[in-house]
Amino acid sequence: AxxxxxxxxxxxxxxxVMKTTPLTPExxxxxxxxxxxxxxxxxxxxxxxxxxxxVELHHESLDGMGYPYGLKGDQIPLIARIVSVADSFDxxxxxxxxxxxxxxxxxxxxxxxxxxxxxxxxxxxxxxxxVSTGALEIRNVRTPVSFRMRKPVPELV
Numbered sequence: 001a002x003x004x005x006x007x008x009x010x011x012x013x014x015x016x017v018m019k020t021t022p023l024t025p026e027x028x029x030x031x032x033x034x035x036x037x038x039x040x041x042x043x044x045x046x047x048x049x050x051x052x053x054x055v056e057l058h059h060e061s062l063d064g065m066g067y068p069y070g071l072k073g074d075q076i077p078l079i080a081r082i083v084s085v086a087d088s089f090d091x092x093x094x095x096x097x098x099x100x101x102x103x104x105x106x107x108x109x110x111x112x113x114x115x116x117x118x119x120x121x122x123x124x125x126x127x128x129x130x131v132s133t134g135a136l137e138i139r140n141v142r143t144p145v146s147f148r149m150r151k152p153v154p155e156l157v
Contacts, residue, residue: 001054005083008038008055020097032067035059054079058087061118081120085111085127088119093138104131104138 009017012034016027023031039056042048057080060066062073092107108128115121130136 001051001058001079002083002086004038004042004048004051005055005058005087006034006038007041008034008036010041011037018097032059035068051079053077054083056080058083060084062120063117066118076120078120078123081123085119085123089127 012031016023016031019027035056035058039052042052042055054077056068057071057076060069060071060076060080061084062076062081064070064072066076088111089104089107092102092110093104095101108124108131111119111124112121112128115124127136131138
């Protein structure tokens with residue numbers, strides 16, 4: 001589910017996926033649809049049925065302020081809560097066109113502070129344990145990619 005969580009971005013215009021400036025409220029609404037689009041892509045594939053909740057619901061928030069459905073707490077399946085934490089950790093520790101990679105300890109602190117509001121505290125604790133024991137190695141080696149060109153973006157390499 002984590003590997004496929006953003007597959008719905010295939011249904012979002014390239015200019016929005018690659019945009020380096022803030023999205024307008026209208027653009028953000030379009031981008032938010034990637035969760036539902038991703039679920040629609042996977043749902044017909046019988047072997048991937050167990051992954052659909054992780055793809056469709058990974059932007060839900062424990063406090064009900066997430067999307068696409070505004071689910072709260074235990075309404076959000078565990079797989080989606082795990083993908084949410086992993087996705088956020090990856091997004092903050094990886095260089096992006098719009099921000100530099102952040103230090104893993106700093107990101108874990110952010111996730112911890114948002115536990116039980118945005119993120120499942122047990123999932124954040126598990127991730128923290130993986131990082132602190134070295135079981136999960138953090139390497140900021142992924143080069144930002146232009147989806148349109150399918151090659152590294154020169155100014156970011």
